[in-house]
Amino acid sequence: MTPEALEQILDVLDVLTTVGIVAxxxxxxxxxxxxxxxxxxxxxxxxxxxxxxxxLAHSLLRPNMRIPLAANTIxxxxxxxxxxxxxxxxxxxxxxxxxxxxxxxxxxxxASIALWIVWxxxxxxxxxxxIVFGYFLCICVRNLCQMDxxxxxxxxxxxxxxxxxxxxxxxxxxDHPMVKIGYGLxxxxxxxxxxxxxxxxxRRESAKKQIVLSVSAYASCMSGVYMSSGYWYIAxxxxxxxxxPLMLHAFRKEAEPV
Amino acid sequence: xIYAENILLCIAAPLLxxxxxxxxxGRRFAAFFLIGMxxxxxxxxxxxxxxxxxxxxxxxxxxxISPIVEEILxxxxxxxxxxxxxxxxxxxxxxxxxxxxxxxTFENCCYILSSGAESLPYIxxxxxxxxxxxLVSTLAVSLGLILARRYKMLSIPGIAGSLTLSMIFxxxxxxxxxxxxxSSTIGYILPMIAAAGLYVxxxxxxxxxxx
Numbered sequence: 001m002t003p004e005a006l007e008q009i010l011d012v013l014d015v016l017t018t019v020g021i022v023a024x025x026x027x028x029x030x031x032x033x034x035x036x037x038x039x040x041x042x043x044x045x046x047x048x049x050x051x052x053x054x055x056l057a058h059s060l061l062r063p064n065m066r067i068p069l070a071a072n073t074i075x076x077x078x079x080x081x082x083x084x085x086x087x088x089x090x091x092x093x094x095x096x097x098x099x100x101x102x103x104x105x106x107x108x109x110x111a112s113i114a115l116w117i118v119w120x121x122x123x124x125x126x127x128x129x130x131i132v133f134g135y136f137l138c139i140c141v142r143n144l145c146q147m148d149x150x151x152x153x154x155x156x157x158x159x160x161x162x163x164x165x166x167x168x169x170x171x172x173x174x175d176h177p178m179v180k181i182g183y184g185l186x187x188x189x190x191x192x193x194x195x196x197x198x199x200x201x202x203r204r205e206s207a208k209k210q211i212v213l214s215v216s217a218y219a220s221c222m223s224g225v226y227m228s229s230g231y232w233y234i235a236x237x238x239x240x241x242x243x244x245p246l247m248l249h250a251f252r253k254e255a256e257p258v
Numbered sequence: 259x260i261y262a263e264n265i266l267l268c269i270a271a272p273l274l275x276x277x278x279x280x281x282x283x284g285r286r287f288a289a290f291f292l293i294g295m296x297x298x299x300x301x302x303x304x305x306x307x308x309x310x311x312x313x314x315x316x317x318x319x320x321x322x323i324s325p326i327v328e329e330i331l332x333x334x335x336x337x338x339x340x341x342x343x344x345x346x347x348x349x350x351x352x353x354x355x356x357x358x359x360x361x362x363t364f365e366n367c368c369y370i371l372s373s374g375a376e377s378l379p380y381i382x383x384x385x386x387x388x389x390x391x392x393l394v395s396t397l398a399v400s401l402g403l404i405l406a407r408r409y410k411m412l413s414i415p416g417i418a419g420s421l422t423l424s425m426i427f428x429x430x431x432x433x434x435x436x437x438x439x440x441s442s443t444i445g446y447i448l449p450m451i452a453a454a455g456l457y458v459x460x461x462x463x464x465x466x467x468x469x
Contacts, residue, residue: 039409043419050426057430061437062321068314070322071422071429078422081415124312 003230004063010237011056018049021244028252036089037211041251044082051075069125076129080136083215086251087139090208094146096138104159105141109134111166116226133222140216147212149196158192161185169227183232190224190239193217197246210250218243260371266299266364283352290353293335294360294396301328301361302368321436325429332357332396333421340403340412347404351397351460358396362389383446390449391431397456399424427452 022045029038051072058065058072088094096102113130117123144150150158168182197213221240228236276288304327309319336354339345345353366384375381402420406412434445 036409036411039411040415043411043416047419047422050422054426054430054433057433061433061441066318068312068318068322069326071325071425074326074418074425075422078415078418081418085411085413085415
């Protein structure tokens with residue numbers, strides 16, 4: 001099967017999964033007193049569903065048409081902003097402080113935007129989406145630091161992995177063997193976030209920790225989706241789909257009465 | 259070639275005068291109907307500018323850029339009113355309906371003048387599909403804003419979420435009708451289905467309480 005055909009199947013799967021998530025969220029949260037965190041999450045999932053529906057229609061009707069700036073970019077920005085707002089509402093008094101992790105995240109986001117522009121040439125779309133995505137990454141990293149979810153060794157390992165694959169992607173063309181090493185590192189970071197989230201779920205840790213880590217896993221997988229193409233893109237999308245039920249589980253835990 | 263500004267002046271003059279004789283919701287509707295027509299003209303200017311400046315094809319502009327430009331322009335007056343006057347939900351919906359209908363009416367007038375009004379199916383499609391689509395997309399963004407305000411989410415993320423509702427609906431419609439066949443049929447039916455859905459949702463007054 002060609003990557004294009006697989007991508008279309010994946011687009012359908014994306015829509016079905018988000019329909020399931022939105023339906024589960026509505027059934028679980030409707031008619032009860034809910035916090036802002038839950039409401040922001042529900043709104044984010046509705047936006048994600050609409051974005052996926054639009055993307056599916058686009059891939060079926062106009063698969064090879066150039067997209068300069070489309071509604072799906074605005075939809076994705078809304079998803080990132082709403083998830084950031086959900087995280088912010090968990091810690092209403094927290095402020096940004098320039099920790100090394102945050103500075104590295106800003107550098108990573110800036111380098112990623114530069115790469116996307118080089119690859120696609122659609123600077124307006126990449127700049128708009130990239131700035132919002134960078135903000136989302138910063139919120140995730142700030143909350144990960146605040147909850148002390150990673151040790152110093154883990155942060156160092158993540159930083160080395162992320163910057164190594166960015167450098168490899170900058171230096172080598174797509175068909176170069178070194179790029180495969182880059183993909184390997186990128187998927188390792190995504191798998192690490194997923195593993196840590198599932199580990200937290202199995203240990204029945206607090207809802208706040210699960211929310212922060214599952215949303216960060218989603219952010220890491222989205223970063224992978226934006227960085228990959230062909231079969232790698234499909235694998236990254238599949239990992240990204242896995243994070244959605246994990247997020248739903250975490251937010252459901254937050255809604256449970258203590 | 260049509261002279262859109264002249265058409266606007268012609269339709270706007272009696273409406274402007276009517277503002278002196280109308281009260282409350284009637285005046286609100288007429289005023290925002292006028293704003294909707296102005297927004298339509300401004301949207302056409304901006305989309306035309308983007309088409310030239312970014313070197314895009316006409317198709318690309320109408321499918322991808324116009325929904326973004328038009329929905330942002332329709333959102334701006336609603337957002338200003340919401341923040342400055344904080345109107346009641348019903349009054350706010352009247353304003354949104356005014357903008358949506360004004361936009362659709364002016365756009366339809368311009369299209370009919372440029373393409374002719376001989377074909378009844380074409381006229382029905384313009385009225386029931388494109389016209390209703392603008393009404394539904396403006397209603398969707400206003401309902402999103404009302405919900406955001408009710409649940410104290412009226413911040414940048416809440417506004418972006420509301421804008422997404424209308425923008426993706428509009429963009430999806432443009433994308434579907436851009437291809438002949440089954441997709442355009444679905445596209446033409448979509449606004450009526452969405453309007454029916456919004457009517458039911460609005461009249462059921464779905465409750466989603468907050469702490």
